[in-house]
């Protein structure tokens with residue numbers, strides 16, 4: 309035993325870099341049956357179990373303390389208006405490479421809360437800021453003088469989609485430059501590098517590339533070549549998707565990127581949807597009620613969108629409801645907002661931020677606003693196409709919080725997405741005629 313303990317300590321310290329102490333329990337030979345081992349497992353206390361119990365206690369405090377809370381819409385709207393009308397404090401300089409993200413998160417949160425909430429003045433300022441980053445009309449980096457990046461380019465295009473073509477800003481986009489840049493990032497295995505030369509490759513990049521290309525009407529067979537196969541290879545034994553191929557750990561964020569991309573490619577039927585649905589349902593626990601992003605991790609409000617939209621897309625494709633939307637709504641209303649500070653948060657006791665405000669609101673909008681798509685007879689359009697091209701043929705059940713209807717694939721309001729993509733479809737057909 310002393311030998312094996314010191315060997316374990318050596319492996320942990322030098323090979324795995326773990327800081328936690330190793331706990332060793334001696335099991336007598338006659339006790340070595342399944343049950344004894346199970347009970348030892350339950351008794352082990354680790355940083356993970358301590359953190360889990362602390363979070364659960366904080367959630368329970370919220371569930372005990374309030375009676376049927378509602379979404380405090382005016383309060384959260386104040387949060388967004390406040391950030392649109394003040395300079396960012398110096399401690400937010402860490403977000404310097406995420407400027408288009410901040411525009412998208414804030415503008416989108418406002419639209420979800422109130423479809424008329426963005427003033428023309430704010431829309432003009434958003435467009436001005438986006439085109440200051442790339443006066444050539446894209447592709448876009450995270451700020452002035454920064455290299456174009458798939459994630460910031462995605463956020464910049466989404467932010468512009470929320471601006472109703474103010475000042476003709478949609479026509480300033482350089483579709484040719486964006487398309488050629490996307491093609492230059494393509495890799496032989498079907499995914500995309502996030503940035504020329506130094507970028508990483510995973511399902512996030514694929515989603516950012518396909519989302520933008522499909523909205524701008526610049527999807528081509530060349531752009532999509534090998535993408536489906538790459539995405540399919542990211543589904544692992546758990547049923548969810550990792551960021552990379554072949555058994556990378558399944559994670560809510562990467563799973564959303566894969567499933568939304570496969571949905572854009574109308575290729576959902578090429579994956580194991582039942583296993584994915586089961587994995588999604590395993591992300592939700594009866595106790596906390598919200599979703600976690602991966603096995604044995606903590607509940608977090610942003611997965612209300614990453615997992616919630618994955619579940620919605622699966623439902624469109626005939627899977628039974630695999631998450632408990634009522635429980636999720638409770639988590640959001642009880643645990644992701646506080647009466648002390650406006651904005652939405654990850655979990656009780658954390659601070660609200662732009663990212664969580666957007667994704668918690670999107671998660672609530674999707675959970676409350678079921679969208680059913682009915683294809684017309686003889687119509688060979690995919691459900692995704694129907695929703696983008698003819699949102700009026702989708703039925704929306706009004707949400708109790710009266711939130712704007714959201715397209716789960718794009719994380720944008722159905723109406724704005726329709727107007728934006730229609731603009732580019734018309735442009736394309738008038739150029740080719």
Ligand SMILES: CC(C)=CCC/C(C)=C/CC/C(C)=C/COP(=O)(O)OP(=O)(O)O
Pocket residue numbers: 459512515516559560561562565600601602605606608610614
């Ligand atoms: C459109 C686009 C680019 C989407 C990105 C989606 C994505 C990958 C989201 C994951 C974000 C996240 C909270 C990671 C945290 O990992 P963690 O280890 O801190 O959190 P965990 O403990 O919840 O896993």
Ligand SMILES: [Zn+2]
Pocket residue numbers: 608609610611654664
């Ligand atoms: Zn989060």
